[in-house]
Amino acid sequence: MRAETPTERPTSPTKITASITAGVKPIKKNPAFKRALAAPQTPLGSRPTTPSSPTRHDSPAAMLFTPDQVTTVTSHDVDVSVDLDDGPMLDSEDKVLVSVRVRPNKASDSQDLAWDVKEKDDKIQLRSAYARAGGAGGGEYRFDNIVTGSDNKAVYNATAKAHVRAAMEGFNSVIFAYGQTASGKTFTLTGDEEQPGIIPRAMKDVFSYIRKHPKREFLLRASYLEIYNETIHDLLSPVPTPVQLKGTTIVPLREEVFTSPQAVKEILERGEGNRRTASTDWNERSSRSHSIFRLVIESRELVADASTPNPGMLPVTPGGSRLYRDGGKPVQMSVLNLIDLAGSEKATSDKERTREGRYINTSLLTLGHVIQILGENAAKGKSDHVPYRSSKLTHILQPCLSGDARISVICTINAAPSAITETQSTLGFASRIKKVQLNAEKKELIDTEALIERYKAEIRGLKKQLEEREREAPARHRRLSLREQKDESKAVTDISKRINQLKGLILTSNTVDDNTSGPRPVSPSKIDFDMSPHQLREELFQANRKLELQNYQILSLETALEQRPLIATDAPESEKDKLIMELQNQIREMSLAARSGEETPAEAAIVVDETAEKEWTARLRQMEATIAEKDAYAAECAKALQAEKQLRIKLEEANNAMHAFVRDIDLYITGKTAESRIGKPRSSGMGALAALDTNKTGDLHRSSSEQDLDKKASPILKRIRGQPSLLEQMPEELELLMNQDDDFDIVPAVKGGQKLLKSSTADKENTVV
Numbered sequence: 042m043r044a045e046t047p048t049e050r051p052t053s054p055t056k057i058t059a060s061i062t063a064g065v066k067p068i069k070k071n072p073a074f075k076r077a078l079a080a081p082q083t084p085l086g087s088r089p090t091t092p093s094s095p096t097r098h099d100s101p102a103a104m105l106f107t108p109d110q111v112t113t114v115t116s117h118d119v120d121v122s123v124d125l126d127d128g129p130m131l132d133s134e135d136k137v138l139v140s141v142r143v144r145p146n147k148a149s150d151s152q153d154l155a156w157d158v159k160e161k162d163d164k165i166q167l168r169s170a171y172a173r174a175g176g177a178g179g180g181e182y183r184f185d186n187i188v189t190g191s192d193n194k195a196v197y198n199a200t201a202k203a204h205v206r207a208a209m210e211g212f213n214s215v216i217f218a219y220g221q222t223a224s225g226k227t228f229t230l231t232g233d234e235e236q237p238g239i240i241p242r243a244m245k246d247v248f249s250y251i252r253k254h255p256k257r258e259f260l261l262r263a264s265y266l267e268i269y270n271e272t273i274h275d276l277l278s279p280v281p282t283p284v285q286l287k288g289t290t291i292v293p294l295r296e297e298v299f300t301s302p303q304a305v306k307e308i309l310e311r312g313e314g315n316r317r318t319a320s321t322d323w324n325e326r327s328s329r330s331h332s333i334f335r336l337v338i339e340s341r342e343l344v345a346d347a348s349t350p351n352p353g354m355l356p357v358t359p360g361g362s363r364l365y366r367d368g369g370k371p372v373q374m375s376v377l378n379l380i381d382l383a384g385s386e387k388a389t390s391d392k393e394r395t396r397e398g399r400y401i402n403t404s405l406l407t408l409g410h411v412i413q414i415l416g417e418n419a420a421k422g423k424s425d426h427v428p429y430r431s432s433k434l435t436h437i438l439q440p441c442l443s444g445d446a447r448i449s450v451i452c453t454i455n456a457a458p459s460a461i462t463e464t465q466s467t468l469g470f471a472s473r474i475k476k477v478q479l480n481a482e483k484k485e486l487i488d489t490e491a492l493i494e495r496y497k498a499e500i501r502g503l504k505k506q507l508e509e510r511e512r513e514a515p516a517r518h519r520r521l522s523l524r525e526q527k528d529e530s531k532a533v534t535d536i537s538k539r540i541n542q543l544k545g546l547i548l549t550s551n552t553v554d555d556n557t558s559g560p561r562p563v564s565p566s567k568i569d570f571d572m573s574p575h576q577l578r579e580e581l582f583q584a585n586r587k588l589e590l591q592n593y594q595i596l597s598l599e600t601a602l603e604q605r606p607l608i609a610t611d612a613p614e615s616e617k618d619k620l621i622m623e624l625q626n627q628i629r630e631m632s633l634a635a636r637s638g639e640e641t642p643a644e645a646a647i648v649v650d651e652t653a654e655k656e657w658t659a660r661l662r663q664m665e666a667t668i669a670e671k672d673a674y675a676a677e678c679a680k681a682l683q684a685e686k687q688l689r690i691k692l693e694e695a696n697n698a699m700h701a702f703v704r705d706i707d708l709y710i711t712g713k714t715a716e717s718r719i720g721k722p723r724s725s726g727m728g729a730l731a732a733l734d735t736n737k738t739g740d741l742h743r744s745s746s747e748q749d750l751d752k753k754a755s756p757i758l759k760r761i762r763g764q765p766s767l768l769e770q771m772p773e774e775l776e777l778l779m780n781q782d783d784d785f786d787i788v789p790a791v792k793g794g795q796k797l798l799k800s801s802t803a804d805k806e807n808t809v810v
């Protein structure tokens with residue numbers, strides 16, 4: 042079936058589907074990872090994003106460093122005690138490890154193999170019948186490994202495990218699959234659900250290595266790119282953007298820091314989803330591009346407290362203390378490249394496939410040519426020009442191919458007679474690359490180049506900021522407005538969050554996820570690049586709102602905490618409630634006073650004078666009490682007055698009776714009857730009345746005849762005369778009262794413990810009641 046041309050990657054940020062039309066199968070996510078990185082892991086959505094990855098021009102992709110940016114240590118510094126799941130050590134570290142994998146033939150042609158494969162001896166030879174028929178040489182090929190079958194674990198152990206370990210130890214490493222189309226390159230590198238390939242197994246081993254090295258800390262980041270028709274594409278970029286080669290550096294290239302097998306699985310799936318594949322005459326799902334999955338590994342020996350540089354570190358060099366930060370421990374950096382090359386193929390009638398095939402074949406030819414020259418240079422001690430720049434693939438791989446990496450090549454072949462030419466070509470390539478001389482050295486970086494050191498430096502800086510803010514917080518908060526306090530609180534939260542995020546990106550044996558652990562709590566949250574820009578904006582908006590709400594809550598709590606009076610935390614609730622009530626009252630009164638003061642000064646005065654009012658109220662009550670007391674006194678006086686009136690009446694009666702009695706006595710003495718007496722005026726100067734009147738004026742004015750009469754008077758008369766007149770006995774005050782009933786004042790003063798009534802007549806003496 043003919044295949045249609047896959048078009049360029051769509052420009053939307055959504056998943057690339059390579060616009061496959063009739064005859065071209067849509068891309069499916071490879072399920073191999075699900076098994077390879079099986080078990081409950083970090084749930085989807087917890088993949089960390091790359092916080093401020095360095096820009097590509099200073100990207101620490103180790104194979105792209107210039108000599109002045111790196112220092113080297115000799116390979117005997119390698120920790121050979123490392124046991125990366127008991128993988129083999131490299132036989133020869135200065136040679137490319139070359140393996141041949143023979144793809145199993147279909148049952149139909151299993152009897153018809155053109156090649157004699159001696160797996161145990163790592164030998165392969167074209168069967169003589171085919172050698173003669175094809176006119177090709179029937180020589181025997183020997184390689185480091187020759188593997189058959191479908192067991193990807195065996196292939197991984199034989200071809201890749203040692204290189205993964207080397208990468209973890211600080212050496213740049215490259216593992217790639219080379220072979221004709223449909224020979225099994227993708228199956229070897231990626232595998233499937235049943236047989237996970239080299240990449241998922243390598244990622245598993247990376248985390249296993251970290252777990253087994255408690256004395257080191259690690260930072261991992263990944264990028265994924267493809268070279269399609271001599272154009273480089275970033276497979277992790279959410280939006281297709283042009284990627285350029287500047288020197289041997291790719292700009293811009295997205296690198297994602299990851300902290301769990303689940304996260305790297307997600308990265309791989311995303312990248313694979315963006316790869317161009319199409320159905321060809323030979324492969325239903327043929328890779329139409331070269332893909333490079335690149336893992337950057339930074340590591341450093343752990344120090345007790347990395348926040349303070351070791352005071353005893355080596356002296357500062359003229360260029361500054363570059364290597365010996367954090368207790369003098371240098372940062373190791375290495376790159377592990379896992380490359381799935383597109384397959385060389387024969388001409389096809391499909392125009393687009395033909396065009397692609399030409400590009401693929403050209404770049405593979407260039408690779409072969411470069412390898413040939415490198416091999417000859419190494420064998421003959423020459424230094425002939427190597428045309429790395431003739432293709433994007435060789436240009437990118439230049440640092441590795443020129444010797445600065447440990448290389449493992451898996452050449453996949455089809456043993457069928459129909460593919461003899463291609464297989465011979467592949468085996469020729471394998472033979473040539475075997476001759477290439479390597480000289481990989483461990484890389485130790487200047488501190489500022491390593492992302493791990495940048496993160497550490499940032500953590501140190503942020504911690505310092507946080508300490509300063511916390512120290513100054515109480516004084517500062519008093520000066521700040523509520524709005525400023527809110528901003529301050531938000532800033533502190535942001536700093537803490539950033540510190541945690543950065544810390545979470547640096548892995549140690551204690552913090553690294555294994556396949557069974559749950560999500561890392563501090564990993565930054567996932568950004569799903571399959572989301573539309575609108576969805577992403579919506580998510581961002583929601584996240585910001587949540588953040589704001591939390592900040593507001595924090596601020597409110599902080600403010601409440603600050604305003605809280607000193608009270609024992611374990612004080613009874615009733616006591617706290619009481620205190621709150623009191624404070625609320627105070628606040629109410631104060632705010633009322635303040636508000637009144639601002640709005641209506643008169644009202645404010647009333648409020649502010651509340652104390653004075655209370656004082657006056659008390660005095661009023663006192664006065665009212667006094668008045669009440671006086672009223673009672675007045676009532677008593679009225680009562681006394683009543684009594685006096687009655688007394689006056691009695692006295693009048695007594696007085697009348699006395700007058701009548703005296704008249705009778707007078708009549709008796711003078712012998713006159715009462716009737717005759719009535720007509721006689723009192724002014725005669727005779728009788729008892731006259732005597733009484735005379736007595737009022739005193740004995741001095743009495744006549745001698747009257748005095749004689751006294752002498753003759755009876756003893757009763759004498760006694761009566763000796764008595765003061767009843768009128769005389771009547772108090773003058775009462776006389777006055779009889780004339781002026783109600784005309785008196787109440788004198789509240791107490792004289793000698795007795796209440797006095799004061800006459801309205803000023804010159805009258807006070808009378809004791």
Ligand SMILES: Nc1ncnc2c1ncn2[C@@H]1O[C@H](COP(=O)(O)OP(=O)(O)OP(=O)(O)O)[C@@H](O)[C@H]1O
Binds near residue numbers: 143221
């Ligand atoms: N060793 C193997 N065991 C079982 N199946 C295999 C093996 N090698 C390859 N296959 C199968 O053969 C088919 C083609 O393999 P694959 O896609 O890996 O080839 P390729 O070399 O990557 O091809 P291309 O260059 O076109 O991308 C796949 O269906 C794959 O599963």
